[in-house]
Amino acid sequence: MDIKSHTHHISQQYNLELDEIKTKLSEMGGLAQRQVNDAIQALIDADAETAERVVREDDDVNDMELDIDEDCVRILARRQPAASDLRLVIAVTKAITDLERVGDEASKIARQAIALSGDGSTPRGYVEVRHIGGNVSRMLSDALDAFARLDLDLALRVVETDNTVDMEYNSAMREMLTFMMEDPRNISRALNIMWSLRALERIGDHARNLAQYVVYLVKGEDVRHESYDEIQEQIQDDHE
Numbered sequence: 001m002d003i004k005s006h007t008h009h010i011s012q013q014y015n016l017e018l019d020e021i022k023t024k025l026s027e028m029g030g031l032a033q034r035q036v037n038d039a040i041q042a043l044i045d046a047d048a049e050t051a052e053r054v055v056r057e058d059d060d061v062n063d064m065e066l067d068i069d070e071d072c073v074r075i076l077a078r079r080q081p082a083a084s085d086l087r088l089v090i091a092v093t094k095a096i097t098d099l100e101r102v103g104d105e106a107s108k109i110a111r112q113a114i115a116l117s118g119d120g121s122t123p124r125g126y127v128e129v130r131h132i133g134g135n136v137s138r139m140l141s142d143a144l145d146a147f148a149r150l151d152l153d154l155a156l157r158v159v160e161t162d163n164t165v166d167m168e169y170n171s172a173m174r175e176m177l178t179f180m181m182e183d184p185r186n187i188s189r190a191l192n193i194m195w196s197l198r199a200l201e202r203i204g205d206h207a208r209n210l211a212q213y214v215v216y217l218v219k220g221e222d223v224r225h226e227s228y229d230e231i232q233e234q235i236q237d238d239h240e
Contacts, residue, residue: 014079021071021092022148025099028064029144031057032099035106036140036203040133043109043196044126048117054110061103065096087220091213095147098206102140105199105206112192112199124179124186125193128172132197135165136204143210150218152235158211159228162204169201 009015035054042051072093075081081089139158146154173194180190215223215234223231 017071017075017079018085018088021068021075021089024064024068024071025092025095026144026148028061028068028096028099029140029147031064032061032102032106033137033140033144035061035103036109036133037137039106039109039113040129040137040200043113043116044130046113046117046119048114051110051113051117055107055114058103058107061100065100068096069093084217087217091147091217095210095213098209102203102206105203108199109196112196116189116192119189125172125176125190125197128168128175129193129196129200132165132168132172132200135161135168136200136207139165139204139207140210143207143214146211146214147217150214152214152218155211155214156228156232156235159208159231162208163228165201165204169197169204172197 035057038050039054041047042054072089075089079085139161142154142161143158145151146158176190176194176197180187209224212223212231215221215231219234221234223234226234
């Protein structure tokens with residue numbers, strides 16, 4: 001990750017402190033993304049061993065959040081950053097909260113994978129998990145790249161994809177409800193899949209948040225509650 005938004009200071013130590021929180025954010029994002037990918041694969045492959053590892057790694061994500069948060073507080077207290085530096089520190093503190101929650105959602109999927117690992121019945125709903133999971137994983141990767149490169153166009157694509165994921169999620173939930181209505185014996189299994197789909201939809205929301213922080217970093221505008229069209233308008237203004 002190479003966020004170049006912050007000012008270069010005479011104090012090399014200050015520069016190092018800003019670089020360090022960016023590097024740590026990159027590492028945390030990489031771990032959270034791997035958790036998501038492994039949790040999806042563990043669910044599809046009925047791989048309880050991988051799923052258990054994903055659950056254990058959640059502690060590492062939590063520790064990284066605390067460590068980076070402490071670094072950000074120290075910078076705020078000692079350096080009293082302004083302008084782009086301040087936006088960077090604030091954006092990082094918000095981003096690590098989202099990444100910590102991504103880790104939580106990945107753990108939820110992993111726990112469903114453990115619950116389903118001994119079930120030999122037809123994998124109904126796995127097609128939807130694979131498809132939505134693929135989109136969400138790309139969203140997270142693109143959001144982290146957009147954050148690193150301050151790429152507004154890539155950030156906008158993440159926001160747009162989140163709208164698609166929301167529609168796919170609603171369709172998949174209707175499919176699973178039909179599955180349950182066909183045979184009450186399907187209810188327990190379908191609920192596990194529905195919880196996993198819900199976790200994936202939330203991971204998409206967190207990726208969208210990361211993309212919105214890019215707009216904040218570049219333009220200083222808080223667009224968390226704005227629609228895709230409104231964010232697009234903000235970005236187009238930037239290109240003019």
